[in-house]
Amino acid sequence: MQKPVSRRLFLAGTFSAGAGAATLAGSKRAGAIEVAFNRNFKAPEKSFMDQYYDGAMTLVRGIRETQLENIAKAMEKTFELKQKGGSIYSHVVYGHYAMFGGSRDLPGQPWVLPQCGITPTQAEFDAMKKGDFLITDRVCENTKKVHERGVYVVGVTNNYFPFARTPAGFLRSDSVKFTIEEISDLVIDSQVSPDNGLVHAPQLPQVACCPSSGISQFSVYWPCTAALATLIGTKGKGSAIDAARNYLDTLIERFEMVGTDRPKVDWIAEKWADLVLGRRVRMLLYGHPQEVEPYIGNRNLFVNDSNICSSSAMIADQYEAKVAELRKDDIVLVCAFTSNNPLEIEAARYSRSKGAYTVAFCPYATEGDSSGLRLFKEVDDSVNTYADEKAGVVAVPGFPEKVSPVATLTGDLVLWLLTAQWADHMAGRGEMPYFWKGYHENGGREFDELAEAIYKKRGY
Numbered sequence: 001m002q003k004p005v006s007r008r009l010f011l012a013g014t015f016s017a018g019a020g021a022a023t024l025a026g027s028k029r030a031g032a033i034e035v036a037f038n039r040n041f042k043a044p045e046k047s048f049m050d051q052y053y054d055g056a057m058t059l060v061r062g063i064r065e066t067q068l069e070n071i072a073k074a075m076e077k078t079f080e081l082k083q084k085g086g087s088i089y090s091h092v093v094y095g096h097y098a099m100f101g102g103s104r105d106l107p108g109q110p111w112v113l114p115q116c117g118i119t120p121t122q123a124e125f126d127a128m129k130k131g132d133f134l135i136t137d138r139v140c141e142n143t144k145k146v147h148e149r150g151v152y153v154v155g156v157t158n159n160y161f162p163f164a165r166t167p168a169g170f171l172r173s174d175s176v177k178f179t180i181e182e183i184s185d186l187v188i189d190s191q192v193s194p195d196n197g198l199v200h201a202p203q204l205p206q207v208a209c210c211p212s213s214g215i216s217q218f219s220v221y222w223p224c225t226a227a228l229a230t231l232i233g234t235k236g237k238g239s240a241i242d243a244a245r246n247y248l249d250t251l252i253e254r255f256e257m258v259g260t261d262r263p264k265v266d267w268i269a270e271k272w273a274d275l276v277l278g279r280r281v282r283m284l285l286y287g288h289p290q291e292v293e294p295y296i297g298n299r300n301l302f303v304n305d306s307n308i309c310s311s312s313a314m315i316a317d318q319y320e321a322k323v324a325e326l327r328k329d330d331i332v333l334v335c336a337f338t339s340n341n342p343l344e345i346e347a348a349r350y351s352r353s354k355g356a357y358t359v360a361f362c363p364y365a366t367e368g369d370s371s372g373l374r375l376f377k378e379v380d381d382s383v384n385t386y387a388d389e390k391a392g393v394v395a396v397p398g399f400p401e402k403v404s405p406v407a408t409l410t411g412d413l414v415l416w417l418l419t420a421q422w423a424d425h426m427a428g429r430g431e432m433p434y435f436w437k438g439y440h441e442n443g444g445r446e447f448d449e450l451a452e453a454i455y456k457k458r459g460y
Contacts, residue, residue, distance in 0.1 A: 033446040041202035048199045049421035055198030062191035064248040072241035074154040075227040081133045091136035094160045097214025097305035105291040108392025108405035112228045139176045144183045155184030159196040166194045192216035197311035203432035210416040211311035222404040223247040226394040233398035250393045257386040269421035286319035287335040288343040302335035310438030314455040328355035336362035337407035348378040361414040363388040385410040433460040
């Protein structure tokens with residue numbers, strides 16, 4: 001397994017018999033770090049899956065209920081500056097999902113808010129001038145400097161960086177000293193909580209499990225895209241707020257549809273627990289490579305969101321790194337935002353031929369057509385993401401196809417529902433799995449170094 005240090009620094013149950021509690025004391029920054037599971041806890045009223053689902057719905061509904069005016073105002077300013085010759089920049093690239101969440105090759109991506117790569121370059125910052133526009137979810141000296149020289153900055157709250165609700169001492173002491181509010185002309189509150197994870201397992205209170213950063217950031221980015229595209233397509237006469245509302249209403253509707261399949265998610269997750277505990281299998285994830293700069297071997301937003309990143313399960317690994325040694329009963333999760341990508345179908349077929357337990361989440365059709373080769377037909381079990389559009393969900397005058405997709409977000413929801421409920425079944429058997437704590441959090445690096453050693457012995 002890869003060492004997590006380079007990846008994480010970039011972003012800034014019970015033990016088995018005989019295992020002791022691992023602690024690290026003496027760090028001035030982190031204090032004493034404890035990675036032992038809590039043995040004396042009150043079981044939560046909600047399953048881990050329901051915790052995640054309810055938390056995700058609260059995020060999206062919160063954006064819909066409180067941020068529409070800010071989204072419209074931000075995109076109206078963007079359109080105004082564009083009309084005056086200003087350039088548009090988008091740095092909505094934190095955390096790991098967001099790096100690839102708005103890639104240019106996504107169906108429904110009109111590229112009106114052109115994303116930088118996995119991190120913006122110094123040359124891009126140097127090119128920014130007064131009258132330009134930047135939407136960003138990262139706090140850094142370069143963003144502060146361009147704001148000071150007249151770039152209009154819209155900040156999106158993100159748990160990796162300080163914002164108004166970040167508790168004192170929560171982030172590393174060497175993290176940036178100012179907040180997103182202090183370097184922005186306007187802030188869109190993505191509703192993300194400072195600790196990112198939406199699952200609070202009493203067995204592992206040190207970590208908030210299953211990240212919300214992807215859903216929170218792109219439940220802002222895509223309605224912004226729909227709003228700006230509408231203004232561009234109508235030459236400023238269309239309603240930015242109506243376009244953003246249309247997107248969010250559709251997204252909430254699709255999340256509710258995914259929620260009806262939680263019983264299916266539950267029994268898939270239970271089988272995962274059976275295999276991990278009974279056969280000591282691995283959990284490998286695959287999604288077709290997007291047209292993006294690779295990040296630690298990953299080129300897919302779902303795989304990147306789950307492989308060695310804040311609040312993700314330590315067991316999640318890259319299919320491509322382990323396919324040559326694929327074993328019977330290994331778990332292979334194929335992650336898709338389209339219904340019939342040939343590379344994903346190939347991975348599913350190969351994995352089944354080796355006796356792996358294959359699961360996919362994906363749309364079951366394209367614009368209602370599920371005939372022919374479809375990923376859900378090629379796996380042992382699947383979960384519908386209820387997003388069969390060939391592109392986005394918001395029709396805009398002057399654009400050849402609908403803009404702003406929902407498939408990438410409903411897919412991320414399913415990914416974390418499965419992960420959360422697998423952890424719930426594991427914990428219910430006294431075998432709570434380990435999750436990564438963010439390196440940007442106070443004590444995160446120290447916790448992970450201790451927990452990873454135990455994870456490697458246990459395998460989960």
